[in-house]
Amino acid sequence: MRVRLIPMAIFLAAVGLSFRAGSVFEDFFDGNGRSTVKTGTAVAQDAEAVPPVPGDTGEMTPLELDDSDVPIIDGSNDMHPEEIRLANSLAKRREALDQREKELEQREAMLSVVETRIAETQRNLESIRQEIENLVARYEQKEDEESERLQRVFAAMKPKKAAAIFNTMELDTILSVIRGMSDRKLAPILEAMDADKAVIVTQEIDARQALPEFRQ
Secondary structure: OHHHHHHHHHHHHHHHHHHHHHHHHHHHEOOOOOEOOOOHHHHHHHHHOOOOOOOOOOOOOOOOOOHHHOOOOOOOOOOOHHHHHHHHHHHHHHHHHHHHHHHHHHHHHHHHHHHHHHHHHHHHHHHHHHHHHHHHHHHHHHHHHHHHHHHHHHHHOOHHHHHHHHOOOOHHHHHHHHOOOOHHHHHHHHHHOOHHHHHHHHHHHHHHHHOOOOOO
16 A cells, blocks of 8 residues: 555656646747747847837938038048148138139229220320310411411501501400511501500510420
8 A cells, every 4th residue: 555655646746747847838938839038138129129209210311411511521531630631721722712813803804994994085085185186276277367368458558557457456466467477568567556566566576586486
């Protein structure tokens, strides 16, 4: 009897161990045979997981930059810092030179406009000067023609009559009339003129004859 109880106890202990092993097996594997134990990496990923952002599709969009965000030199590791500073300095110098060139071009354009206006003004002044000279020449020609006519008229008069008219005329007019008369025609007229007036006319004739003649 004692011999039969020992195998029965062993059998019951084996059955209990099998039930305990099955429970442990179920704890490690789900119904589909997959392991339910998480590795350290999986646990860390779960801890770091964050809830999704509404509207986030998970796709990466390109970063937009304007010109002000882009440096002259990006500071690539292939270039030495001193080379980067030199390149930036040269770029800024080039920009300054371009600006200076634009300013010089603007000044040259302004100077060209001023030179054109000056040349046009000079042409206008030359035209006015030529017009004045032509007017003076025509006036002098008319004066000469009038003087020659008066000279013929007074030369044909008797000396006393011509002298009486000269006594009433201005000195400049008398001089312009007698300028082309011969001494033979002029002498009798001066003798018949008023003595004071005749002296003044004679002195002015001598003074003008003594003056040198200038050519233009």
